[in-house]
Amino acid sequence: MKIFKSKRSTNAYPARNRKIFGIWMIGVTLLILGGFVLRFSFVATVGEVDSNNLAKQRQKQYQTDTVLQAKRGAILDKTGNVIAEDSNTYTIFAILDKQSKDSNNKPDYVVDKAKTAKILSRYLAMSEAKILARLTPGKNMYQVEFGTPGTKLSLAIKKQIDAEKLPGIHFRETPSRLYPNGVFASHVIGLAQAQGKSTSLTGVMGLEKQFNTVLAGTNGYRRSRTDAYGYKLPNAKTNLKTAVNGGTVYTTLDSGLQAYLETLMTDVQNKYEPKGMTAVLMSAKTGQILAATQRPTFDASTGEGLGDMWRDSLVEDNYEPGSVMKIVTLAAAIQSGKYHPNDYYQSGSIKLDGGTVNDWRTGGWGSIPLSKAFPLSSNVGMVKIEQAMGAGIWKQYLDKFRFGQKTGITLPGETSGHISFERPLDQAITSFGQGIEVNVMQMLQAISAVSNGGKMLKPQIVSKVISQNGKTKVYKPEVVGQPISKETAAQVIDAMRHVVNDEDGTGVAYKMPGVDLAVKTGTGQIASPQGGYLTGDSNYTFSVAGVAPASDPQYVLYLAMKQPQKMTEPAESILASIFKPMMQRALDTTANGAVTDDTNTATIPAVTNAALTTAQDSLKQANFDVATVGTGNKVVQQLPTSGTKALHGSRVLLLTNGAMTMPDLTGWSKSDVLKFVQLTGKKFKLVGDGFVTQQSIAAGTLLGDTSGTIKFKQQ
Known part of the structure; x- marks a missing residue:
């Protein structure tokens, strides 16, 4: 017999089930509503959501900040x-x-x-x-x-x-x-x-x-x-x-001197293509830097060239200074009483600690007195002087001259340098500027002790700072030590005179008629990445440090040039093409910045931001020739800068606010063309010397990115 199950057996209490489900739904709903009420109560009481203050957010929504x-x-x-x-x-x-x-x-x-x-x-x-x-x-x-x-x-x-x-x-x-x-x-x-x-x-x-x-x-x-x-x-x-x-x-920069130094450096850079150059003009009695530059450099107004060199070589690059270091060696020997100028030594080479030190002149000069070691720049002579002092005394003077320490000049990224002084050979070669790494400011600081009567000056690039609240901080000249006496400094200056005045001195290329000049030249070897030093006539850091007037020093000029790629002239001649005109320009200026009186010179007026016609009239009235670059009606830049002393009839270049066009350069001197190149920031190939005879870009042509050629010929 077949048994049938009733439907009530599977869902016997439908009403009760619906009631239970309803109660459950009501409970869940009340629970959720309770949560909302609690949340709203919390927000209303505390006034925050997710740590955000609602009042502040509302204010932000209805406020505008400019x-x-x-x-x-x-x-x-x-x-x-x-x-x-x-x-x-x-x-x-x-x-x-x-x-x-x-x-x-x-x-x-x-x-x-x-x-x-x-x-x-x-x-x-x-x-x-x-x-x-x-x-x-x-x-x-x-x-x-x-x-x-x-x-x-x-x-x-x-x-x-x-x-x-x-x-x-x-x-x-x-x-x-x-x-x-x-x-x-x-x-x-x-x-x-x-x-x-x-x-x-x-x-x-x-x-x-x-x-x-x-x-x-x-x-x-x-x-x-x-x-x-x-x-x-x-x-x-x-x-x-x-x-x-x-x-x-x-x-502390002097705009006139700075602009002139830039012009001279650009000329050498274009002609001889060194891998690096530095140049600094410093006041001998204050340590203030009056002009300073390097190559490669860049145009700060356009950024052109910035990718070639980001570092400030004056403080961020270490290098072996070479024979300019002999200034310090001689000063230390004299001050320590260990200098015996009349003692003779055999020049040419000397064996030491398993190595050999050679003079720059093959075979040397025979048996000569130590007094000749400095003007002849004999490495062997400097080793003899260092040996007479002893490594201990020599290291004391390196410390007194503050090598291996930052100068503290107000520029970022300064290096402290390094001294290798473990072995006798290391100790000896530091006497002629090898085995010791310095930056440019360290060398200037050391030389200042000689130029300033024994008192060593901290190089200074800032004269004063006026803060946001109007308070003024003045940076005064700072004496950072006295490693030598006034008498020792005078003897070193006299030895530096012999470098430039003796017929066999290494600095005869720097001789300036009518100028009491003291110099020391240097040829520093460059370390090879593979070990040892690079070879070849141009693989050196060539340098010169000069003090003038030697009888009462006012200026220190220090130049260094690394690896000229087109060394068509001796290194001394190349550096002299910057040194002599720059030092002469500085000597034409008194220590307080006033230009010496001369009936054939006048001060260039300030015409930047003036209307072009007004600027032209002002310059012509001051007896200057005027050249205009650009199609505008307002002057945005001038070279030379205002306040510079210049000869009557010399050319002043004005850059206007219009599109740059090529002027007629026929008859312009090379120095004027270099000003034009600096003013426009354009690249030109300069061929020859003297005065312009030919230009590849016609006068009136818009100056775009295309470079041109300018040819010169002596008249």
Whole structure:
């Protein structure tokens, strides 16, 4: 018999089940609602959600903050001429989309491309054809830019282009740093750049980095209460915090001397192509650096050349100084009483500690007195002097002259150098500048003891700093030691006179008629990555240190040149082409910066930022010739700089705010052409010496990125 199960057997109590499910749902719902109530109660009581204060968030939602940008402080030369200051640059762009309209519903795109290209070619270093090509791309584009020529435009150029009222032409503003002198102690002054998305500038090298906190300033803000549409609420207060502009840094640099040194260095760089050069002019009695530069260098206004060398070679590079170090060796020997100038020694070579020290002249000079070792720059003689002192005394004097220690000059990244002094051979070769690594400022500091009557001066690049709150800190000359006496210093100076005045002295190439000069030359070997030293006539660091006038030192000039690739003349002649005119220019200036009286000279007036016609009239009235570069009507840079003393009839170059065009250089001297190259930042191949006879770029041609050739001939 078949048994059938009733449906109630599987769901016997449907009403009860529904009731249980309903109760369960009500419980869950009440639990969730309770959670919401508790959460809302907590939020209402505490006023926070996920650690965010709701009141503050609400205020933020209905307030507008505007950043008030602080102005970065300026870097000035010793007399207040601007070296670096705050500015804005502009990038030009063109809208091509024909749907674009301005607020008056007028076309806001380039309507007449040919006309626009023609007008823009007057202001950009770009041909009309290239501009037109940019305005006529092969595909639909909303807007276009104009590459490098369309960037970093000055406010003056922007205003002139705006005045043309060209539809569709706009500018993007970028906070920038203005370096009006271009190549001008570039690694010393340094750079300030925007970092990441920040609009504020930060010093990334040189004095810009060293004094970034002083220069940067503090941004302010304007805070207003607004409604949802951004309109200010009635009776709402505006909170204002005024921006505090950055302070000011005064350097010790003399703009006239600095610009002249840059010109001389550029000439040597172009002609002989050394892998590196440094040059520093220092006041002998204060330690103040009046001019300082290096090669490779860069144009701070454009950044051109920055990729070739980021380091400041004056403080960040170690090198073996070579025979200039003999100044210190002689000073130490005299001061210690261990110098016996009348003792004879056999020059040429000497064996020591399993090695051999050779003189630069093969075979030497025979048996000669130690008094000849210094003017002849005999390595063997210096070893004999070091041996007479003994390693202990010699090391004491190396310490007294503060080798192996940073000078503390106010520049970032200074190295401390290194002294190898473990073996007798190491100790001996330091006497002629090998086995010891220094930086340029350490050498200048040591030489200052000789030029300043025994008192050693700390090299100084900053004269004073004015902070954001107006407080002034003055950097006074600082004596950091007295390793030798006044009498010893005088004897060393006299020995340096023999270097330049004796017929067989190594410094005869530096002799200057009518100048009481004391010098010491140097030829330092360069260590090879494979061990030992490089060989070859040009694989040295050639150097010279000079003091003038020797009877009452006012200036110390120290030059070093590494591995000239086109060594068509002796190293001494190459360095002398910088040393002699630079020292003469310095000697024409008194210690306080005033130029000596001369009826044939005049002071170049300041015409930067003046109208072109006004500037030309001012210079002509001062009896100077004027050359103009550019199509603008306002002067943005001049060379030589204002305050420089120059001969009547000499040429002053003016760079205007218009597009740069090639002037007629016929008859220009090479020094004037070097000023032109420095002013424009363009690359030219200079052939020959004397005066310009030929130029490959015709006068009036727009100066783009193409380099040209300028030929010279002696008259």
